[in-house]
Amino acid sequence: MADVAAMAGVSSQTVSRVVNNRSNVEEETRQRVLSAMRVLGYRPNTAARALVTGQFRTLGLISFGLGSFGNARTVDAVTKAAQRAGYTVNMIAVESQTERAVHEAFDQLTVQAVDGIVVVEAQILDTPALRLPPDVPVVMADGDVSLRHPMVDTDQALGARLVTRHLLDLGHKTVWHVAGPEDSYAARRRAESWHATLKEADAAVPQMLFGDWSAASGYEAGRVLARRPGMTAVFAANDQMALGVMRAMIQAGRRIPEDVSIVGFDDIDESAYLSPSLTTVRQDFDVVAERIVSLMIDQIETGTAPAATAFVAPQLIVRESTSAPPPTG
Amino acid sequence: MADVAAMAGVSSQTVSRVVNNRSNVEEETRQRVLSAMRVLGYRPNTAARALVTGQFRTLGLISFGLGSFGNARTVDAVTKAAQRAGYTVNMIAVESQTERAVHEAFDQLTVQAVDGIVVVEAQILDTPALRLPPDVPVVMADGDVSLRHPMVDTDQALGARLVTRHLLDLGHKTVWHVAGPEDSYAARRRAESWHATLKEADAAVPQMLFGDWSAASGYEAGRVLARRPGMTAVFAANDQMALGVMRAMIQAGRRIPEDVSIVGFDDIDESAYLSPSLTTVRQDFDVVAERIVSLMIDQIETGTAPAATAFVAPQLIVRESTSAPPPTG
DNA sequence: ATGGGTCATGTTCACGTAAACATCGTGCGA
């Protein structure tokens, strides 16, 4: 910066003014500084700037990793939205839900320089004795209103309701559910809504099965379900588990959708090209991410924590894997 | 830091020594400082530290986003490997391969504080007039030896050879190929190796088709292939395109694998649970990421650029989607 | 005993930037 100032024949403060687009600089001076910057290949030093301003223009993002489709899409969308707002994203992966791993991750994030933290899976915050750094804004991409942080998420309850109603409307007497892991807030909200929707419709509520989001766990659940008499419709809490259920059904000699209707959740890219293609729920990750980032930036720039909680409506995508139950149902 | 020093009754330099684990501190003093740090909730200021040391303990990671399975897995693995080495990862997504978007992304990355840059898809570097910041180490997770940066990747050529040989060994006269996009180095290396392997075996080399990694593009290619007489084996450059091909074949009344054998590449989680399950190639992203990070850190800490290029062997996973060709072949 | 070496600790300074304040010139109204 000093070199640039010398070359342009001005003080370093004027260079700083040009870099930050302040108004009080004569056009001619500005041009001289800009061309000096170009010639010298000047790049402002983030560390020095952050040291002075206390801002890093960086968001921390904490998750269990990109293994699941939903996480990967969320992280991708948040990154892109943050970028549009002039922020970069610093990723931290928590390797396991042990107290130690979570603490390490948060330490790393605050030792690193971030202006705010996006928590992708809210159960990370359930870790005992987790003391968040006091003045760092937090926004959750999942979770529960009880958690005292702003939250933006797909309306999981609406999604599960759409699925359940779709199947009931097709004539199924009830709907079986393969839920996600018990500690996932998203899984819990889907399961609760499935349960409530069945109740409302006076349908029997069958025993719920749990998976871990993986196709393998869906397959295991499917093998169990295939032995249940009268089972004609399954709602799996994500597409991968739905796929596992499908395979188990096919292996058990059930036709889809003639004998068994199956619905997933997420609309992964593959779902439209399965045979049969999968009825599912599509989440709008881009809108969710956009809101997360704007909520974040509001907090960072105003210093206040809006208690806002926003839900983004998902969309039921009906494909080949659902139909009316077999006549003998 | 000053507060900690005051509370412990030492100079700030001594605090710095304790924080950085220097040897020249008496045990009793160290304890006093540590407890003061704990009481005051002291956290070192990254910006100030970076300003002095010129190091950020952060890697920049640049990609087109997490949409593809390979990218997501690579980013995930690199993040975790970097974390183990005490680094965090700053993600930048290039929204499109326009000169402007790529330049913006790189600007953001160097304006931000990173010690090195991991380029996930090497074609990003093909952008005209891209001037990398001169002294920032770069490691590619893909690409070509010609590119003058260290590179670590799965041995794409070996993977493609394994697939092609597998199909030829099953008795297929030749193998059709649905390649990835033309500007992808990985896709190109797979295609070249497929071509070379057919040549070696004196098999005819059918016209290659191109997709864009998506299941949709695989489906389009599949519809074309279904009309080709004598077509009994297809190697798709990734699993999603293979899935699209499968659907097109099924819709055209071909049975898999009885009429047509299909192989993918990547071993996405879903592949084992398709019906039929998909023969594919599994890449070891964790090993690749581990090497990328260690190569990166070598460069950062020694300041020299090893011209190393490392290939990690992938593994052929044979499942239900491949078999001998139909007798009338 | 005395000088040199070692160890714990303190003091000073620089890193690159932006905020706060200071200065200077210019134009305009009284």
Next chain:
DNA sequence: TCGCACGATGTTTACGTGAACATGACCCAT
């Protein structure tokens, strides 16, 4: 004509840390 306000620019300073150097106590060999 004079003073004042305002705009452009310069000067000084602080941000929190670690490197380099300085200090002082203590020990050991001569």
